[in-house]
Amino acid sequence: MQKNLILGLAVLVLIAGAFYWGYGYRARTDAQKTEVVQRILDDIQPRNVIGGSVTAINGNTLTIETSDIISGKSVKREVVVSDGTLLVRLAYKSDEEKAADLREYRAKLAGATSSESVQSPSVIKSENIVLSDLRVGNFIDVSTASPIGDNTSLEATKIIVELPRPE
Known part of the structure; x- marks a missing residue:
């Protein structure tokens, strides 16, 4: 019984860790995309x-x-x-x-x-x-x-x- 409980908790911790990592990954990539777009817009020279x-x-x-x-x-x-x-x-x-x-x-x-x-x-x-x-x-x-x-x-x-x- 305890073995199943420990195994269940381990699976739960793994799933929670995967979700936490996924949300962090998404936030990092969104920040990188925003930074790249801002750099491109900063590099655009005024056109005449x-x-x-x-x-x-x-x-x-x-x-x-x-x-x-x-x-x-x-x-x-x-x-x-x-x-x-x-x-x-x-x-x-x-x-x-x-x-x-x-x-x-x-x-x-x-x-x-x-x-x-x-x-x-x-x-x-x-x-x-x-x-x-x-x-x-x-x-x-x-x-x-x-x-x-x-x-x-x-x-x-x-x-x-x-x-x-x-x-």
């Missing part, structure tokens, strides 16, 4: 550039649809384009431009020494544009002078119209 699709153009104000960095939800932002805003469109170079760049690259490469690096030519160029060149549906990168944060109204210092995205 945001990308989005143009959904409306009204005078010198663009409406763009962006994604919130934390939640991923869609956010509409108003972008004011002033006279000082630099507008640039990325475009593919023509075959003639690519051929000229390749000739120039080969000439530089032939004359290069081992201590110099020669940058290969890009197939993309940037062109200055005006506000009337923007279209609804363009994907743009908007640069601002101050951090964007949660602001839904932005004053652009530079807008880059990205290349069309493949379907």
Whole structure:
């Protein structure tokens, strides 16, 4: 009889210990997860550039649809384009431009020494544009002078119209 009682108490102590360990383990892992998330949020630098699709153009104000960095939800932002805003469109170079760049690259490469690096030519160029060149549906990168944060109204210092995205 005493043997069964001792065995029962031992099993009860083991079960209680397992529950105690489990709750402690959960508390430790929850604390670690919270600490990791906080470190990631502390490391996020204020952003001065945001990308989005143009959904409306009204005078010198663009409406763009962006994604919130934390939640991923869609956010509409108003972008004011002033006279000082630099507008640039990325475009593919023509075959003639690519051929000229390749000739120039080969000439530089032939004359290069081992201590110099020669940058290969890009197939993309940037062109200055005006506000009337923007279209609804363009994907743009908007640069601002101050951090964007949660602001839904932005004053652009530079807008880059990205290349069309493949379907």
